[in-house]
Amino acid sequence: xxxxxxxxxxxxxxxxxxxxxxxxxxxxxxxxxxxxxxxxxxxxxxxxxxxxxxxxxxxxxxxxxxxxxxxxxxxxxxxxxxxxxxxxxxxxxxxxxxxxxxxxxxxxxxxxxxxxxxxxxxxxxxxxxxxxxxxxxxxxxxxxxxxxxxxxxxxxxxxxxxxxxxxxxxxxxxxxxxxxxxxxxxxxxxxxxxxxxxxxxxxxxxxxxxxxxxxxxxxxxxxxxxxxxxxxxxxxxxxxxxxxxxxxxxxxxxxxxxxxxxxxxxxxxxxx
Amino acid sequence: xxxxxxxxxxxxxxxxxxxxxxxxxxxxxxxxxxxxxxxxxxxxxxxxxxxxxxxxxxxxxxxxxxxxxxxxxxxxxxxxxxxxxxxxxxxxxxxxxxxxxxxxxxxxxxxxxxxxxxxxxxxxxxxxxxxxxxxxxxxxxxxxxxxxxxxxxxxxxxxxxxxxxxxxxxxxxxxxxxxxxxxxxxxxxxxxxxxxxxxxxxxxxxxxxxxxxxxxxxxxxxxxxxxxxxxxxxxxxxxxxxxxxxxxxxxxxxxxxxxxxxxxxxxxxxxxxxxxxxxxxxxxxxxxxxxxxxxxxxxxxxxxxxxxxxxxxxxxxxxxxxxxxxxxxxxxxxxxxxxxxxxxxxxxxxxxxxxxxxxxxxxxxxxxxxxxxxxxxxxxxxxxxxx
Numbered sequence: 001x002x003x004x005x006x007x008x009x010x011x012x013x014x015x016x017x018x019x020x021x022x023x024x025x026x027x028x029x030x031x032x033x034x035x036x037x038x039x040x041x042x043x044x045x046x047x048x049x050x051x052x053x054x055x056x057x058x059x060x061x062x063x064x065x066x067x068x069x070x071x072x073x074x075x076x077x078x079x080x081x082x083x084x085x086x087x088x089x090x091x092x093x094x095x096x097x098x099x100x101x102x103x104x105x106x107x108x109x110x111x112x113x114x115x116x117x118x119x120x121x122x123x124x125x126x127x128x129x130x131x132x133x134x135x136x137x138x139x140x141x142x143x144x145x146x147x148x149x150x151x152x153x154x155x156x157x158x159x160x161x162x163x164x165x166x167x168x169x170x171x172x173x174x175x176x177x178x179x180x181x182x183x184x185x186x187x188x189x190x191x192x193x194x195x196x197x198x199x200x201x202x203x204x205x206x207x208x209x210x211x212x213x214x215x216x217x218x219x220x221x222x223x224x225x226x227x228x229x230x231x232x233x234x235x236x237x238x239x240x241x242x243x244x245x246x247x248x249x250x251x252x253x254x255x256x257x258x259x260x261x262x263x264x265x266x267x268x269x270x271x272x
Numbered sequence: 273x274x275x276x277x278x279x280x281x282x283x284x285x286x287x288x289x290x291x292x293x294x295x296x297x298x299x300x301x302x303x304x305x306x307x308x309x310x311x312x313x314x315x316x317x318x319x320x321x322x323x324x325x326x327x328x329x330x331x332x333x334x335x336x337x338x339x340x341x342x343x344x345x346x347x348x349x350x351x352x353x354x355x356x357x358x359x360x361x362x363x364x365x366x367x368x369x370x371x372x373x374x375x376x377x378x379x380x381x382x383x384x385x386x387x388x389x390x391x392x393x394x395x396x397x398x399x400x401x402x403x404x405x406x407x408x409x410x411x412x413x414x415x416x417x418x419x420x421x422x423x424x425x426x427x428x429x430x431x432x433x434x435x436x437x438x439x440x441x442x443x444x445x446x447x448x449x450x451x452x453x454x455x456x457x458x459x460x461x462x463x464x465x466x467x468x469x470x471x472x473x474x475x476x477x478x479x480x481x482x483x484x485x486x487x488x489x490x491x492x493x494x495x496x497x498x499x500x501x502x503x504x505x506x507x508x509x510x511x512x513x514x515x516x517x518x519x520x521x522x523x524x525x526x527x528x529x530x531x532x533x534x535x536x537x538x539x540x541x542x543x544x545x546x547x548x549x550x551x552x553x554x555x556x557x558x559x560x561x562x563x564x565x566x567x568x569x570x571x572x573x574x575x576x577x578x579x580x581x582x583x584x585x586x587x588x589x590x591x592x593x594x595x596x597x598x599x600x601x602x603x604x605x606x607x608x609x610x611x612x613x614x615x616x617x618x619x620x621x622x623x624x625x626x627x628x629x630x631x632x633x634x635x636x637x638x639x640x641x642x643x644x645x646x647x648x649x650x651x652x653x654x655x656x657x658x659x
Contacts, residue, residue, distance in 0.1 A: 049557070084576060201325070221356060224380075260301055271557055
């Protein structure tokens, strides 16, 4: 048996299981404007604290991280929003993205008349992108599943094998403390969907571009907030695979509904 | 004569220029919940961050940043959103030690789900907001003002117009008994000897020089020449040539008053005066340090323009040049470009900035407050080694 999913054609980035428009703030200063645009057009965005005052290896590191998010197969189109004077320049980032994905535009606060001007210009650009580049349906040839093992899970190896038997590619990550960092790493591996077994001391969490299926442990915290999880460890593996199939086909996870989860960008050096 | 200032008096004697109800998530997974609570409340504010309780090298810095921020005197009450980790207790105890008296810790596992947490917090936030709105400002002394001096997106006019004009206002406030804090270590690099020469005693001067050297050493350790990374591209496009030129201009925000002391990142000044605080040049991390250090009003000069604001500190933005002021009308409160155009003198613009600080201190909203700009960033060392 093989999981067969109808997704969205996202060109050379592959088929996605979501058809997200990403409003990508290229600097912390444009996160608020990005959120306003995203709320108005129903796109996804995220808050972060990077893009300026970064030095050394972090300049390329953050730039590559933003490119990888924009490149994700679950993303249909990208509107980069910059301030104008930051280290990561949105027009340069957009130029890089355009060579991979035609459905890319950018807007700059310092050149668009401030906040209200940029929100208006950004909303217009976001609509233009959706209209000009509608995503055709496409079969997802191979579902890429991220397995976040934040705790010891007895059935992990069996689940991994079952997913492979079902025709999925599996990327396993062992998170040390937080899911935010692991999800960010898994997103760079272009996984379509994540099954997360967070540590017993960590809550359920999501990620802006990727549906996350949270599996609760029997621990006190997880059982107290069982409703924040999609399922728990007592569920048979076949049940988890059924859930995965539903989510891949479009059913929203609990974290997607609550829009919970922040990104954690890779950083090595203090800010300048 | 009645006092020119009216503010909110806190139990520990500190003064608030605002009466905010802050929603503070203790975990990144609760950041979106915190924003949703603030958005759906009658005026509470929230910050969001990406800390998930990691116990790495930055843990202590994060704990005292959040303790200080949560207890800023501009806050009427803080609602903590917790998942039940011991570090959260430390943050709350720290905030209490720094003067926070009115707060509620909402524990996710006791409430049962993020959705219920959101509903419960909105109800509670609205009760606090109602109480906060009922509290009246009372006559306050000049020492009630603790001003933060910040610049970002500097250009060739920064050191000629907005920064020295802010220096005029800062000097006047310090003379009257208020406090003023210069931050951004990156941006005094190369000008530290001039600031040290203004210290009230040699020990304070030595400390200023040491703090700058400590910063440069930590960056050099990474094999990065900060003088190659600064000024930034945006600064160069704005006409700045070297880090030293940028620093000489940035330091002018602190006027000519003597330096009373130095502050570590997020440290609270104990007596009134002019201080230097060791913060990064990153505008938002630096604002978080100011918030943690109980600064209650900020003036932010900019050559390129910025939407930046804070959930708890009114942030007055001053443009260095008139074309920028006119091109982004909803971001900038005051224009200092008139000095370059010969329309006003430095003293006149200094007066306008002083008057604006007093009016904002008394409750007038800044453009960033009206626009709901509540940027926040945790300052981390990451893998940087500081000896």
